[in-house]
Amino acid sequence: xxxxxxxxxxxxxxxxxxxxxxxxxxxxxxxxxxxxxxxxxxxxxxxxxxxxxxxxxxxxxxxxxxxxxxxxxxxxxxxxxxxxxxxxxxxxxxxxxxxxxxxxxxxxxxxxxxxxxxxxxxxxxxxxxxxxxxxxxxxxxxxxxxxxxxxxxxxxxxxxxxxxxxxxxxxxxxxxxxxxxxxxxxxxxxxxxxxxxxxxxxxxxxxxxxxxxxxxxxxxxxxxxx
Numbered sequence: 001x002x003x004x005x006x007x008x009x010x011x012x013x014x015x016x017x018x019x020x021x022x023x024x025x026x027x028x029x030x031x032x033x034x035x036x037x038x039x040x041x042x043x044x045x046x047x048x049x050x051x052x053x054x055x056x057x058x059x060x061x062x063x064x065x066x067x068x069x070x071x072x073x074x075x076x077x078x079x080x081x082x083x084x085x086x087x088x089x090x091x092x093x094x095x096x097x098x099x100x101x102x103x104x105x106x107x108x109x110x111x112x113x114x115x116x117x118x119x120x121x122x123x124x125x126x127x128x129x130x131x132x133x134x135x136x137x138x139x140x141x142x143x144x145x146x147x148x149x150x151x152x153x154x155x156x157x158x159x160x161x162x163x164x165x166x167x168x169x170x171x172x173x174x175x176x177x178x179x180x181x182x183x184x185x186x187x188x189x190x191x192x193x194x195x196x197x198x199x200x201x202x203x204x205x206x207x208x209x210x211x212x213x214x215x216x217x218x219x220x221x222x223x224x225x226x
Contacts (some may be wrong), residue, residue: 032074039067137209138163140219148224150222151199157193157207160216176223177203199226 029035046053046060106125113119120126138160147154159166171192173184184205185192199205202225209216 025128036067036070039063043067043074048061050153055173056122062074134211135164136214137166137211137216139217140169140207140209143205143207143219143222145205145222148226151197151226152193152195153205153224154191154193155205155207155222157219159190160209163209163216164211164213166209166216170208170210170215172206172208172218174197174204176204181206181218201225 043060043063046056053164059072106123109120109125117126120192140160141158141163143155143157145153146156151165155171157169167188169187169190169192170183171185171187172181174181184197185194202223204223205222205223206218206221
């Protein structure tokens with residue numbers, strides 16, 4: 001069994017006591033309300049017990065002054081926030097009124113001058129814009145065959161440089177000897193990997209860009225034998 005000398009035992013007891021004190025000691029508060037409450041308690045306790053704490057580094061009068069200044073400043077902040085919210089609500093109300101009045105006058109002005117753009121610009125306004133119909137895409141450019149194999153082919157091309165926005169690409173195919181074009185695939189990017197294609201015959205491929213307005217011109221064709 002481990003045996004300790006008398007002084008060693010007392011040293012151990014002292015250390016344990018310090019640890020227990022550290023574990024149970026109060027911690028300074030972090031919230032403003034808790035700090036203010038602690039200040040009130042300290043001021044009251046120090047005022048009632050001057051003999052217990054005779055030589056304070058900060059006098060009770062100074063603590064009281066700082067506490068009162070804090071409460072006053074906090075009250076100012078609360079008042080300022082309330083004033084800001086009231087001012088913001090007032091501004092929103094005035095803006096709503098202004099917008100309504102302006103819209104009434106603009107409707108009157110549009111009807112009075114029959115949407116004449118020149119006359120409406122006199123008051124900083126303008127005629128309603130005429131919607132522009134979506135145009136069909138232009139012609140797909142530079143169709144190439146980067147890869148081909150046993151019944152498969154990869155096609156790549158460049159997007160049209162004119163016309164409306166492309167929504168999809170139709171990949172078309174037909175025998176090299178002629179005949180009707182048929183759909184081989186649909187792509188939304190400028191390449192397509194096709195599998196299970198007819199073997200042993202010459203095939204032609206072309207790409208057509210499409211959108212809601214219609215189809216673009218077919219691009220150049222590429223011939224492959226798979």
